[in-house]
Every structure is written in structure tokens, then in C-alpha cells.
């Protein structure tokens with residue numbers, strides 16, 4: 001039986017910046033393929049206890065299949081609508097301009113980092129008053145608990161559950177603004193996640209509608225088996241060198257044009273910049289190579305469904321992430337689950353396609369560290385695998401069971417990420433090995 005520590009070591013030594021799974025095979029030649037229009041989804045999140053995965057690990061590294069690059073038609077990014085700030089009733093209006101600015105900042109940040117900024121903004125504004133009242137009450141309570149409230153303000157807080165915070169000055173005002181901002185962002189995020197459209201389900205399409213011959217060659221039965229058995233599979237050579245280069249250049253230009261945004265309210269957790277691209281959509285205008293990569297990535301779930309019968313839905317939009325560091329600091333995304341609670345979060349699979357050229361994990365860091373189930377521990381007790389973000393590498397894992405992080409990253413790291421939703425996963429035994437030819 002192949003153990004996790006026996007595979008994918010590549011040529012790179014493990015180190016704190018290094019990654020075990022390093023060298024990628026040479027990219028295969030490319031051909032053209034037609035575009036298949038499909039549908040959308042949004043953002044990211046955190047932890048849940050890992051589900052036990054059945055044992056038999058298969059070989060971890062899979063060799064590539066022949067890719068097929070299709071250039072796609074372009075479009076422009078949608079204009080960000082101006083923020084119609086809804087002011088709370090006058091008697092509740094915080095005197096501090098800081099609070100108003102914080103409110104604006106939170107809504108802007110949340111809306112601009114979701115796949116559908118304007119729909120998200122409208123939904124955010126509808127939840128805002130209720131969330132704001134709660135967040136202000138919490139901020140007031142924190143300040144009061146620290147004895148930074150006057151007796152009159154505490155009385156008002158107890159009597160009304162809200163507080164104007166009008167008299168706060170200096171450190172107490174700053175504290176209240178920080179508490180408010182964090183609480184408001186969390187509450188808004190929760191409210192949005194409970195909102196049916198948040199996860200992009202409304203526009204998602206059944207996976208088979210995204211199918212493509214190229215993905216069928218890229219994701220053979222043995223890869224799907226490995227995904228179901230181990231929760232994670234890595235496939236190299238999804239893009240040719242030319243495709244990779246073109247897609248990377250397009251992302252670089254998007255980043256230069258400030259079309260990618262930091263996920264402001266999560267700055268302690270991650271410091272990447274993200275945007276969304278919809279194959280054939282407006283954002284795809286002028287980025288044909290990226291659009292082709294999006295098409296390929298969106299076709300991957302159809303292969304999983306084909307071999308397992310697991311009914312999956314594919315969002316219209318794919319996230320583009322650039323980890324470029326800020327203020328001389330390395331970039332990172334701290335340890336998290338993409339789906340912490342499957343009852344409220346429909347994400348089931350995370351599929352990532354890396355767009356990096358000449359990545360040296362020893363020098364550049366930036367590995368995806370995937371924490372594998374204890375049943376798959378390495379001989380040295382290690383229960384994670386470091387996967388270098390090598391260009392053309394496709395990594396698919398189960399969103400609810402594979403906790404992961406992006407290790408500190410010292411070079412500009414680009415990736416496309418797709419979150420696939422679906423119902424309960426079928427039993428591993430359901431993988432249709434006998435009826436489908438392995439690729």
C-alpha cells in the first residue's frame with residue numbers, strides 16, 4: 001500500500017519553506033476545445049472535525065493527460081455600484097464618524113470579495129440594520145465591561161440594548177470601533193451565508209453540463225478513486241507552458257488594474273487578493289487564456305460525478321487569487337476548512353489550478369499544506385502533505401474534511417479556485433470502476 005510519505009517527494013527537501021510535492025512533469029502539448037457555458041458561486045471560510053475517510057491510498061501523483069486549450073471570448077469587469085449607505089435612525093446614529101466609516105468599509109469589503117458584488121451588496125444592505133444594532137450593542141458592552149463607559153451610557157445600554165456611543169472619545173472610541181467592525185462583519189457574513197444566493201447555488205449548473213473531453217483525459221478514474229479514498233488528489237500537467245504563461249500574464253494585468261481585492265475583513269487570516277472570473281462572462285473579456293483555464297477547471301466535477309454518481313453543481317464563477325505579500329510581509333492563508341459546517345455551507349469539493357512559472361518551493365515557500373486524516377499519518381507521525389503550487393498542477397480535495405493552509409509565500413503566487421457543491425457524497429464503493437474506462 002502506498003503511504004502518503006512515499007509519494008510526491010519530488011526533488012525538493014522539506015524545510016519550513018519547502019514543499020514535499022515539488023517537481024512537475026513537463027506540460028503536454030495543447031489542442032483546442034470548444035467552450036461550454038456554465039454557472040456561479042462565491043467566498044471562503046473555516047474548521048470542522050475531519051470526517052473519517054476510508055483507507056486504501058492509491059498512488060498520489062498522477063501523470064497528466066493531453067490538455068486542450070480553447071481561447072475564449074472576452075468581457076470587462078462589472079463596474080462596482082456606488083454604495084447606497086443606509087443610515088440607521090437618527091437616535092441610533094453613532095456620533096463618531098469612525099463608526100460610519102467602519103460600516104461602509106465592512107459592506108464594501110464583503111461585497112467586493114464575493115463573486116457577485118452587486119447582488120451581495122443588495123443582500124448585505126438588507127441585513128445591515130439588524131446586524132448593525134447587534135454589533136453596536138456588543139461593542140458597547142465590551143467598552144462598558146472595561147469601565148470605559150459612563151454610568152449614564154451603561155444605563156442606556158441596559159435599558160435599550162443599544163447605545164449611541166456618542167460620547168466616546170479617545171481609546172474607548174477606538175476600541176468600540178474595532179469591536180463594532182469585527183462583530184458587524186461576522187454577523188453580516190453569517191446572515192449572507194444563510195441567504196440562499198450567497199453560495200452561488202442559484203446560478204450553479206449540474207456538473208455534467210460542464211463536461212469536456214479535455215477534463216476527461218486529465219482526471220482519470222484512478223484520480224477520482226484517490227479523491228474519494230483519501231480526500232485529496234493532485235494531478236500535474238493540466239496546462240501547457242504556453243497556456244500557463246498566457247493565463248499568468250492575464251492575471252498579472254488584472255492585478256495591476258486593481259481588479260483583485262484583499263479580503264479586508266479577514267486580514268488576520270489571509271492576505272491574498274481575489275477576484276472572480278466567469279467563463280464567457282464580462283470579467284473574462286480580454287483574458288482568453290484565463291477563461292480557457294476556468295473552462296477546464298469547471299469541467300473537472302463532471303468527471304467526479306461520472307465515476308461516482310455524486311451529484312455535483314458547478315458555480316459560474318471561479319476565484320482568481322494572487323498572493324503577493326504586503327508591506328514586505330510574506331503572503332499566507334492560515335489553517336482552515338473551506339466548509340466548516342456542511343449543514344449551512346454547500347461546498348463539497350475544492351478544485352485549485354495553479355498558475356505559477358518556475359516555482360521553487362524551497363526558495364518561494366507558498367505550499368498548500370493539506371492536513372490528511374490521522375489514518376493516513378506518515379511514518380514520522382506527520383499528518384499533512386505539502387503541495388507546491390506548480391503551474392498546471394490541479395489539486396482537488398474534499399472541502400469539509402481536508403483542513404489546509406497556504407504556507408508563507410515569498411514570490412507572487414497565482415491560483416484559480418472553484419468550489420463545487422453537492423449533496424451527500426456516495427460511499428467510496430459506489431465509484432463506478434467497472435463501467436467506466438480509466439483514462
Ligand SMILES: O=C(O)CCC(=O)C(=O)O
Pocket residue numbers: 044045321333338352367368389404405406415417
Ligand atoms: O491556493 C491555495 O492553495 C489554497 C487557497 C485556499 O485555501 C482558499 O482560497 O480557500
Ligand SMILES: [Fe+2]
Pocket residue numbers: 044336337338404
Ligand atoms: Fe481554502
